[in-house]
Amino acid sequence: MGAAPRIAIDAMGGDSGPAVMVEGAALALARNPALCFRLFGDESAIRPEVARHAGLAAAAEIAHAPETISGEDKPSQAIRRARTTSMGLAIAAVKSGEAQAAVSAGNTGALMAMSKLALRTMPGIDRPALAAMLPSLGDNDLVLLDLGANTECDTRNLVQFAVMGAAYARAAMGIDAPRVRLLNIGTEEMKGTDELKDAAAQLRAADYLRMNFDGFIEADRLGRGEADVIVTDGFTGNIALKTIEGTARFVADLLRRAFTSSLRSKAGFLISKPAMHLLRVHLDPNNHNGAVFLGLNGIIVKSHGGATAQGVDNAIGVAERLVSHDLSRRIAEDLDNIRAHAPTAGVAA
Amino acid sequence: MGAAPRIAIDAMGGDSGPAVMVEGAALALARNPALCFRLFGDESAIRPEVARHAGLAAAAEIAHAPETISGEDKPSQAIRRARTTSMGLAIAAVKSGEAQAAVSAGNTGALMAMSKLALRTMPGIDRPALAAMLPSLGDNDLVLLDLGANTECDTRNLVQFAVMGAAYARAAMGIDAPRVRLLNIGTEEMKGTDELKDAAAQLRAADYLRMNFDGFIEADRLGRGEADVIVTDGFTGNIALKTIEGTARFVADLLRRAFTSSLRSKAGFLISKPAMHLLRVHLDPNNHNGAVFLGLNGIIVKSHGGATAQGVDNAIGVAERLVSHDLSRRIAEDLDNIRAHAPTAGVAA
Incomplete structure (x- = not known):
C-alpha cells in the first residue's frame, strides 16, 4: 500500500x-x-x-x-x-x-x-476493456468484462481481456490465481463462436498465465461463485449486465406488489424489514458502482x-x-511474462 | 378454434x-x-x-x-x-x-x-428460430427469440425472426399488431452491430408488416411491458434468457438467506407466505415452459x-x-404479404 x-x-x-x-x-x-x-x-x-x-x-x-x-x-x-x-x-x-x-x-x-x-x-493490448465487480453468492465479488467498450471482439481481444481481468481480480481482491472463464451458450468445447473456441484453446494452453482457466460458463451461473473473472465481448457483456439489473428490479417490483397485496402481507413486510433491508443493500447497484477501463x-x-x-x-x-495495489504494474508484469513465454505468437503476442 | x-x-x-x-x-x-x-x-x-x-x-x-x-x-x-x-x-x-x-x-x-x-x-424463411414466452410487468407475456437455435445471425435472419415472432404473438396472445423491438446495447440508431442497424432500417421501412416496430430496446427493459416481441440472435438470446433465470434464482437465494437470518425475519416470512407464494408462481420457469421452433x-x-x-x-x-390458432398459416400469410409488397428484394425476400 x-x-x-x-x-x-x-x-x-x-x-x-x-x-x-x-x-x-x-x-x-x-x-x-x-x-x-x-x-x-x-x-x-x-x-x-x-x-x-x-x-x-x-x-x-x-x-x-x-x-x-x-x-x-x-x-x-x-x-x-x-x-x-x-x-x-x-x-x-x-x-x-x-x-x-x-x-x-x-x-x-x-x-x-x-x-x-x-x-x-x-504495449501488448489491442483494445481496453470495461470491467465491473458484481455481487456473487461466493466468497468474493465477480469481475465481469468487457461491458460495452468493444461491440465485436476477436480471439486476441478475448485473451487479452482474460489476462487483464485476472490482474484486476488480483489487485482488487487479493486472489492469487483467479478462476477465469469465458461466457458461452454451453460448456462443451464445441459450443459457441469460433472466437470463443480459439480463445479457450489459447488460454488452456498458456499454463504460465497467473490464473486458473476453467473453460466456459453459462449465463445462468454468473453469480454462483464458480468463477472470479468472467470474460466476454462488449455486446454480450452489456446485455448480461443490463439483464441482471433489469431482472433484479423486476423481482423487486413483484415483491413490492406481493407485499402490498393484502393487509396480512403488509404486516409480514413490516416485520421482515431488516431482512428486506439486507436484500436491498445487496442488490443496490450503488454498492457495486465503479467500472474500470483496463x-x-x-x-x-x-x-x-x-x-x-x-x-x-x-x-x-x-x-x-x-x-x-498498483493495477497498471500488475498488468504490465503479466504482459512481460507473456512476451517471455510467447515472444512471437500465441497469447496476446 | x-x-x-x-x-x-x-x-x-x-x-x-x-x-x-x-x-x-x-x-x-x-x-x-x-x-x-x-x-x-x-x-x-x-x-x-x-x-x-x-x-x-x-x-x-x-x-x-x-x-x-x-x-x-x-x-x-x-x-x-x-x-x-x-x-x-x-x-x-x-x-x-x-x-x-x-x-x-x-x-x-x-x-x-x-x-x-x-x-x-x-418458403421465405432461411432458418427457424426458437421462441419462448417470458413473464412481464405488462398486460401480456413477452415473446423472446431466437434463444439459441442460431449462434450467428445476419440481417435477413433478424428480419425474418421479427416477422415470425409477431405472428407468434398474434396466434398465442391475440395481439393484433404486436409491438416489436430489436435487443441492442443502446437505443440510438448508431448503436450496435451492422446487422442490427440494417435490420432496424428494413423493419422501419416495411410498413406493410402486421406489427408496430419500435426500434431498439436495452436488456434492462426486457420485462417492463414495453414490447410484445423482442428479437435477437441466438447467442445473445441464450445469454439473456439464462441471465434472467440465474438472476431470479440469485435473488430468491438472497431472500431465503435474508428471511432465515433472524427469528424476527422468519416470523415475517411466515406471515407473508401468501405473498411469497404469489412471487414463486410468477418466477417459476415451469409456468412459462414450452419454447417453439418458428x-x-x-x-x-x-x-x-x-x-x-x-x-x-x-x-x-x-x-x-x-x-x-393455426400458427403455421399465420406465418405463411405474413410471408405471402411480404412477397406481394417486396417481390424481389427487401424484407425476408
Whole structure:
C-alpha cells in the first residue's frame, strides 16, 4: 500500500452534476482522511457544493473547466474538446501524473475515446476493456468484462481481456490465481463462436498465465461463485449486465406488489424489514458502482450516471484500491511474462 | 378454434424420462379432456406410467421407439437415427399429419436438426428460430427469440425472426399488431452491430408488416411491458434468457438467506407466505415452459429438460394453442404479404 492517492474528479458528469459528485468525494474523505482531490468543472457550480461539506475544501482543489461533455456527444466530437471539458481535463491530470486516477460519471463512449487517446493502450493490448465487480453468492465479488467498450471482439481481444481481468481480480481482491472463464451458450468445447473456441484453446494452453482457466460458463451461473473473472465481448457483456439489473428490479417490483397485496402481507413486510433491508443493500447497484477501463496507461473509473453520493464514494474507493495495489504494474508484469513465454505468437503476442 | 389436437410426445426426453412426460400428459388431459396423445419411446417403460393415471390409457396410444437421443448426441449423429428414436418418430408423426404438434424435452440441438430435416423450413424463411414466452410487468407475456437455435445471425435472419415472432404473438396472445423491438446495447440508431442497424432500417421501412416496430430496446427493459416481441440472435438470446433465470434464482437465494437470518425475519416470512407464494408462481420457469421452433412446416415445442409435470403440461398447452390458432398459416400469410409488397428484394425476400 502506498500513500493515499490524489484523485481527479469530473465533477460535471452524471445525471445530477456537481452536487452528487462533490458529496461522493466528501463521503470518501470521511472514510479515508488521507485522500485528496482535484475537482474539474464549472468553478461557480462546484465551489458552493464543496462549502457544504466541512473539511472538504482543505482536501479538494477546484480546477475550472469551461465546458462539459453531454450524454449526446459522440466520441468523435468529444475528443476534439479534450482541453476544455471537465472530462478531458480530469483524464489529462492522470496523464501528467498530477492525479493517480480519475473518476467520471459522464458519457461512457466519450470517456473511453478520450482516455484511449490521452493515455494510450499498454504495449501488448489491442483494445481496453470495461470491467465491473458484481455481487456473487461466493466468497468474493465477480469481475465481469468487457461491458460495452468493444461491440465485436476477436480471439486476441478475448485473451487479452482474460489476462487483464485476472490482474484486476488480483489487485482488487487479493486472489492469487483467479478462476477465469469465458461466457458461452454451453460448456462443451464445441459450443459457441469460433472466437470463443480459439480463445479457450489459447488460454488452456498458456499454463504460465497467473490464473486458473476453467473453460466456459453459462449465463445462468454468473453469480454462483464458480468463477472470479468472467470474460466476454462488449455486446454480450452489456446485455448480461443490463439483464441482471433489469431482472433484479423486476423481482423487486413483484415483491413490492406481493407485499402490498393484502393487509396480512403488509404486516409480514413490516416485520421482515431488516431482512428486506439486507436484500436491498445487496442488490443496490450503488454498492457495486465503479467500472474500470483496463489496459490503459492510467486508471480511469466510470461511475454510473445515476449513482448516488454513496455510489460515487464507492467508485472513488475502487480507484483508491487500484492505485494502492498498483493495477497498471500488475498488468504490465503479466504482459512481460507473456512476451517471455510467447515472444512471437500465441497469447496476446 | 378447431377441434382439440392430437399431440405427439417424445416420452423419453428430459432429465426424468417417461414418468414426468406421462404425468404432464395426464395433467393436460385433466385440463382439456378432448386432447389425445401418441407417446413415443420404450413401451415397457411408458406403459406402467400411463397406467398410474386414470383415464389416460384411453386417450394415449403408445408407439414403441427402440432408441433415445441423449443429451450428449451431436445433431449430426442424431439425424441419422430419426427412424429409430422417440424424438425422431415424434417429429415424423407431425410430418405425416398423424399428430398436429410434437413436444420433446430432449437435446435442443438434436431436436432442431431433426425437425428442420424432416419438416423443412417454410418458403421465405432461411432458418427457424426458437421462441419462448417470458413473464412481464405488462398486460401480456413477452415473446423472446431466437434463444439459441442460431449462434450467428445476419440481417435477413433478424428480419425474418421479427416477422415470425409477431405472428407468434398474434396466434398465442391475440395481439393484433404486436409491438416489436430489436435487443441492442443502446437505443440510438448508431448503436450496435451492422446487422442490427440494417435490420432496424428494413423493419422501419416495411410498413406493410402486421406489427408496430419500435426500434431498439436495452436488456434492462426486457420485462417492463414495453414490447410484445423482442428479437435477437441466438447467442445473445441464450445469454439473456439464462441471465434472467440465474438472476431470479440469485435473488430468491438472497431472500431465503435474508428471511432465515433472524427469528424476527422468519416470523415475517411466515406471515407473508401468501405473498411469497404469489412471487414463486410468477418466477417459476415451469409456468412459462414450452419454447417453439418458428418457421418450420409443423409445430414442434421444446420443453425444458428439468421441467416438472406441471411444466410439461404447460408446454403441451403451448402446442394446443398454436394448433388451434393455426400458427403455421399465420406465418405463411405474413410471408405471402411480404412477397406481394417486396417481390424481389427487401424484407425476408
